[in-house]
């Protein structure tokens with residue numbers, strides 16, 4: 272019998288697990304995919320929004336402002352990269368009133384560090400902006416993080432403190448058994464639990480329906496991106512936003528914490544909750560809209576593209592509620608990443624209010640060892656580590672400078688990677704210019720060696736995504 276089962280290992284479920292891990296609870300995280308951070312958390316803009324977008328008085332605004340304030344401490348504690356790079360919502364003269372209105376809304380939401388800029392101040396900050404832009408809102412508290420790195424660290428910290436992660440556990444039914452619940456997976460596994468947290472992203476409406484709650488629906492809203500080579504990482508220092516529309520914040524241009532340049536996302540409502548394909552139409556939109564605000568973007572430096580699905584809820588606000596021991600989180604679209612620490616804090620408060628938490632653990636460790644960015648160390652520091660473990664002296668991914676030591680670490684620390692994409696998200700091996708062309712065979716060998724499985728059964732992202740079907744040379 273678990274005390275709490277968290278359904279969904281995205282950044283919201285992950286931050287909740289990390290927050291609850293300090294209590295003396297039997298906690299499990301149930302995830303339908305073969306790794307954590309496989310939903311919206313894997314593919315978004317990675318911005319820690321300051322909090323000026325959401326409507327005044329909304330739960331979204333409250334969670335965003337609080338989450339943004341908490342993020343620096345949370346990322347420091349979990350050893351995750353965070354860059355307070357600031358953001359600009361830029362406007363042409365005909366958009367001046369709208370930019371002013373966003374500034375006013377930000378002030379009403381309690382966002383600190385907002386400034387309204389005139390043309391000269393704006394162009395002095397960012398030399399690549401379209402010269403016709405005449406005003407902007409500067410948000411000095413806006414930042415960037417790596418969303419899946421945050422999720423991995425949060426889940427990892429919860430696991431280091433005793434939480435159990437069950438992968439490939441697709442919740443398909445939930446039955447009430449007196450004071451407890453039986454949560455059933457599609458493959459027949461079951462989990463008994465006293466409390467449930469539904470943080471299933473675009474599927475949170477389906478999971479809510481399993482508990483008898485049909486109060487809201489989720490429409491997936493597709494967002495496509497282009498990612499540019501690290502050569503372009505300094506093209507803008509700040510995140511550059513359009514003035515928003517009713518479909519969202521528009522196409523942004525932003526550096527990433529890892530030094531790339533990100534363009535996107537588009538915004539198209541679709542029916543399929545799993546359709547993360549990219550489209551020629553999406554790229555055309557990104558090309559046109561990003562160029563509206565930022566001139567001469569080097570589009571020939573695009574190294575990859577991807578798509579994420581926003582969980583757009585029918586109530587147009589975050590839904591966070593509790594009934595009969597089930598805490599439901601619905602409509603956690605943007606700014607869900609920014610809000611995740613605050614959402615976790617709020618869920619802790621809700622569970623405390625129904626006496627679901629009990630005493631705190633004496634053995635709890637809040638701090639997580641910072642990720643090893645071997646490539647960023649000095650030569651002396653590198654040599655020191657290589658002396659202790661020669662695997663750090665072997666470069667596997669040439670583009671990103673990732674060593675065998677780092678890959679083995681990703682395969683053996685919580686939550687351990689089991690497939691090629693899992694290693695990629697944890698180490699950046701395969702994320703560079705060649706997109707894994709050179710390092711993938713070696714990474715596959717390391718996965719097979721560390722997990723004691725045949726080379727041919729290593730997958731790209733679980734669920735039968737086979738990479739190698741057999742040997743063409745060698746023993747066979």
Ligand SMILES: Cc1cc2nc3c(=O)[nH]c(=O)nc-3n(C[C@H](O)[C@H](O)[C@H](O)COP(=O)(O)OP(=O)(O)OC[C@H]3O[C@@H](n4cnc5c(N)ncnc54)[C@H](O)[C@@H]3O)c2cc1C
Nearest residue numbers: 279281283303310311312316318442472494606607608609
């Ligand atoms: C295009 C785009 C841009 C965005 N930009 C930003 C931004 O810049 N800043 C910001 O703050 N936010 C942004 N967001 C929003 C942010 O990404 C999300 O709010 C956040 O990632 C939501 O996290 P989550 O854990 O709720 O959902 P998810 O990350 O989707 O996680 C839900 C998990 O539940 C699992 N699951 C679903 N059904 C089941 C089931 N039946 N059984 C078990 N597991 C299940 C899924 O596999 C998934 O892993 C953006 C989102 C998108 C799509």
